Amino acid sequence: MTLVRYLSLLLPAAALLGAVRGTDRATRAGAFLAFLAAALGVAALHELAGLGAWWGFAAVDGAYRGMPIDLWLGWAALWGPIPVLLHRRLRLPVTLGVLLWIDLLAMPRLEPLLTLGPHWLRGEFLGLLAVALPAQLLGRWTAADRQLYARVVLQMILFTGLILWLLPTAVLTLAGGAWPRLPGPALTVVAQVAAVLGLPAVAAVREFAVRGGGTPFPWDPPRRLVTTGPYAYVANPMQLSMVAELTLLAVVARSPALAAAALGAVAFSAAVAAPHERGDLGDRHGDGWLAYRHQVRDWLPRARPYRAIEPARIWLDDDCGPCAATRDLMAARTPVRLDLVPAATHPTTLWRAKYATADGYSATGVVAVASAFDHLGIGWAYLGWFLRLPAVHQLAQLITDAQIAPPHPAGGQR
Secondary structure (H helix, E strand, O other): OHHHHHHHHHHHHHHHHHHHOOOOHHHHHHHHHHHHHHHHHHHHHHHHHHHHOOEEEOOOOOEEOOEEHHHHHHHHHHHOHHHHHOOOOOOHHHHHHHHHHHHHHHHHHHOOOEEEOOOHHHHHHHHHHHHHHHHHHHHHHHHHOOOHHHHHHHHHHHHHHHHHHHHHHHHHHHOOOOOOOOOHHHHHHHHHHHHHHHHHHHHHHHHHHHOOOOOOOOOOOOOOOOOOHHHHOOOOHHHHHHHHHHHHHHHHHOOHHHHHHHHHHHHHHHHHHHHHHHHHHHHHHHHHHHHHHHHOOOOOOOOOOOOOOOOEEEEEOOOOHHHHHHHHHHHHOOOOOEEEEEHHHOOOOEOOOEEEEOOOOEEEHHHHHHHHHHHOOHHHHHHHHHHOOOOHHHHHHHHHHHHHOOOOOEOOOO
């Protein structure tokens, strides 16, 4: 059994070291993300395998919730970074076929370390589709710099799973605790609070993709300095949400260990992430980054937006009652670097409100108004981040068009 465990980690590690030589930064970034995604997915698959009696492991030292850690890491390397590093030679369908072939050969031969149940192939095919495939897509798209929005969504799923499931589960397991069992109403309240705390992170990720052309992953960053959205108010919205979510879990689980993990996340951000961020962003964005950091704090949000927020305009129709009321609401709050312009002066015909910034970003309808809220203050900005969420803004636009302010022409040649 010791030899089997040794080989299960040594062989993928050797293949990984061989494949990484001579690769570019984007490919290495993709490989690392694929490893994280595969590691998270294999851990989740192990939990499902126990429920479905697909397979089980012998009791050994160095295990995580009954799964040998070396086998876990070897499996994650095989399903994640190794094929990504070879993505120019191995097409995705071929990769999945090879992974299936390896598992069909290897898994029955891992006894007595691994005991297979009668329906283990169900878990195998689920793992390939729900773990290996997303890991490969994320890694390959990152390596090739394609499908920005799709890889941002996959990164959000990945880091949410790592921070809100795998890390707390590991901490609770090591501390001898367990996830609390909450009644339905209490669970609903906790989920709603978690959604409120996580909104700045989601909005920040959206801002990175839409305004910066990049992702939250440090090796796949935005191409331009992002000072809009949550970044107009706080420099670390993602870390702030992460610590807040871990603190909420610590309170709900009554776990000092999770509280320590939240403090550890703050320490990591301050001691490791912050120096790297200062060096990297300072080199890439120079004086613009320094000016921004002089006015925007890491953890304590501003009440009003950063004064150098991207200047913008919003066109609203003076002849539309709801539009005029929206204009008056914004004007009364002294917006920062936002011009309120009559829609009648727009050179082309507008059917809904329009928001545009000097860097070329524009939006219409509900998203335009929600974007303008960034210039008013943190409370209104928070509402705007919510309204810009996928599905939320489509629903809000349908309601607005049907019940509040139907689309109508303004400006241009009519």
